[in-house]
Amino acid sequence: MFATAAAVVTGVASPTVHAEASRIQFLTPSGNIGCQLDRTPEGSSFAWCKANEHSWVAPQSSVCPRGNLPGAIGEPGGEDVQLAEGQAPCFGFVMSQLFFSGQYAPPIVAYGERRSMGAITCSVEPAGVTCTDGTTGKFFRLSRDSYLLG
Template sequence: MAGVTAGAGGGTAHAMPAELLQFRSPSGNIVCQFTTAIGGGDSVVCDIANYTYTPPPRPDWCTGGSWGSHIALNEGSAPAFGCGSVSVAADGLPTLYFNHSTTVGNLTCLSMPEGITCTDATTGHKFRIARESYELG
């Protein structure tokens, strides 16, 4: 079941749909989507168009596609960079405004000025992605 909640912090109130399976950051630089992971369970993937951070080295298995702009979190697993991109254009997607979150199953993504943070409630694994930096945990 998906839901969207407003977080603390004030600001302009925005009407949010009951669920956001795909969304963009307020700047439109980050696009995320919830999917079903291979083998079952929920997954969230985020792709960033422009970034200044240095991604980890490209692994040998990533022979094609982009590297460094795509992070995935599969329910029950640690987050990781992926090879390729989400391939979802930001135009027309609903915006996940700052201080708002959206949840699908045990995965929640929160939009803050510091970036998008997605967390797995079952394991505590998470990632944060922003133009200047990323965090995997």
């Protein structure tokens, strides 16, 4: 009887499944650039980054369309660089915070390391952060001194 009960209990237990994180946030070692990689409810990936201090001015004409990212606002004046899977990179405003301190601060990603979510990969280098859509090759590069949308 004991062996039968053990077999039933063993058969009911399922192995632990480790799913990919639904959101990745990080800061560069300088603490000046923060990024978030995430997925839309439909499953496509996206990234957005923000430079806390920068010497460049975001273009007023390159505004992300409303709905480009969840939580994004398609209005002029945004300084958050965004890249959604299958779309061109753009500037907009994301209603989210990255620059926390203490226990809520995102982890630091060392120079030379990458973080990926689906098709989007962000690489951290001393010159800044580059996020690329592996399906289209579209990208953005962001630093304190400059930005590039490609």
